[in-house]
Amino acid sequence: MTPDIVVTEGLTKRYGDFTALSDCSMSVVRGEVFGLLGPNGAGKTTLIRLLLGHLQPTSGQLSIDGIDPRVDGVELRKRVAYLPGDARLPRHMKGGAVLRFFADMHPSGNLDRSLEVAEILELNTRTRVAFMSTGMRQKLALAVVFGVDTPLLILDEPTANLDPTVRGNVLNLVMDAKRVGRTVMFSSHVLSEIEDTCDRVAFLRKGKLAHRLAMKDLYQRHRITALVDQAHANMEAPETIASRIHTTIDGQSVAIVTDGDLAPMLSWVDSLALSQVRIEPLGLRAVYDAVHTGQAVAL
Ligand SMILES: Nc1ncnc2c1ncn2[C@@H]1O[C@H](COP(=O)(O)OP(=O)(O)OP(=O)(O)O)[C@@H](O)[C@H]1O
Numbered sequence: 001m002t003p004d005i006v007v008t009e010g011l012t013k014r015y016g017d018f019t020a021l022s023d024c025s026m027s028v029v030r031g032e033v034f035g036l037l038g039p040n041g042a043g044k045t046t047l048i049r050l051l052l053g054h055l056q057p058t059s060g061q062l063s064i065d066g067i068d069p070r071v072d073g074v075e076l077r078k079r080v081a082y083l084p085g086d087a088r089l090p091r092h093m094k095g096g097a098v099l100r101f102f103a104d105m106h107p108s109g110n111l112d113r114s115l116e117v118a119e120i121l122e123l124n125t126r127t128r129v130a131f132m133s134t135g136m137r138q139k140l141a142l143a144v145v146f147g148v149d150t151p152l153l154i155l156d157e158p159t160a161n162l163d164p165t166v167r168g169n170v171l172n173l174v175m176d177a178k179r180v181g182r183t184v185m186f187s188s189h190v191l192s193e194i195e196d197t198c199d200r201v202a203f204l205r206k207g208k209l210a211h212r213l214a215m216k217d218l219y220q221r222h223r224i225t226a227l228v229d230q231a232h233a234n235m236e237a238p239e240t241i242a243s244r245i246h247t248t249i250d251g252q253s254v255a256i257v258t259d260g261d262l263a264p265m266l267s268w269v270d271s272l273a274l275s276q277v278r279i280e281p282l283g284l285r286a287v288y289d290a291v292h293t294g295q296a297v298a299l
Contacts, residue, residue: 038204087141095125114147
């Protein structure tokens with residue numbers, strides 16, 4: 001078994017003159033939770049649909065658990081459970097019947113598990129799909145997907161249309177899947193969800209893989225903001241930490257972005273004549289905004 005469950009190499013999708021995904025090379029490691037971020041139209045769904053064989057790439061290579069989706073779609077279905085962004089479910093059926101239908105259809109389907117997930121998500125499975133709200137239909141689709149025992153779960157905006165409590169329950173299901181060794185790849189516009197669950201994140205921008213990030217590295221980054229008390233204060237950092245510090249001064253305000261262990265940096269910060277010092281984790285938001293606006297990510 002290879003360590004990577006998803007591998008793409010130069011994956012490209014064009015629609016006429018328009019390139020929806022350009023030269024995308026990435027991998028998802030077995031057992032991790034992998035986040036896909038990017039503004040509307042960045043190419044996230046295009047990438048996901050290419051991985052599932054729903055779209056044919058214009059060029060490039062891809063493999064899912066060693067399978068090329070273009071070659072063996074049947075085998076691929078055994079390995080991947082997929083939640084589309086716009087799940088279409090049979091409107092005339094009741095929730096419970098939908099769960100039974102999909103559990104019977106999939107080789108790794110498990111009705112009991114689907115019903116359990118429906119209960120966790122507080123879904124009334126006696127309601128007919130046609131009479132369900134958008135959020136209820138999303139819960140039903142999630143109960144279908146989490147009821148299937150595949151090594152890989154690909155979820156396109158799994159928490160869209162859900163209230164905060166249920167969103168939390170969905171994220172718990174993602175972490176449960178990880179705990180039993182499954183791999184989860186999901187797209188979301190909610191940065192806190194990605195921060196809370198993902199091991200690694202890829203940022204797409206205008207069809208290009210703009211940035212990759214391991215969350216454990218992000219946790220090592222902090223932003224220190226303060227006011228400089230002395231005019232023309234010497235803000236030069238000692239050589240031992242200078243390469244892991246990025247300082248910007250705007251009038252009296254100073255912003256220091258740090259990378260790595262904070263402890264040795266604090267004694268330097270303490271030696272500066274600063275007031276109103278605030279230290280906070282850099283957070284995904286800062287990285288997202290930098291990538292979104294096409295800036296280099298500090299450090
Ligand atoms: N069949 C198609 N023909 C032409 N262009 C398309 C087609 N499907 C998607 N696109 C374009 O490809 C780009 C990427 O779309 P995609 O759905 O992958 O974005 P996304 O990152 O998932 O966006 P969102 O966050 O809004 O769901 C968009 O500009 C979209 O208009």
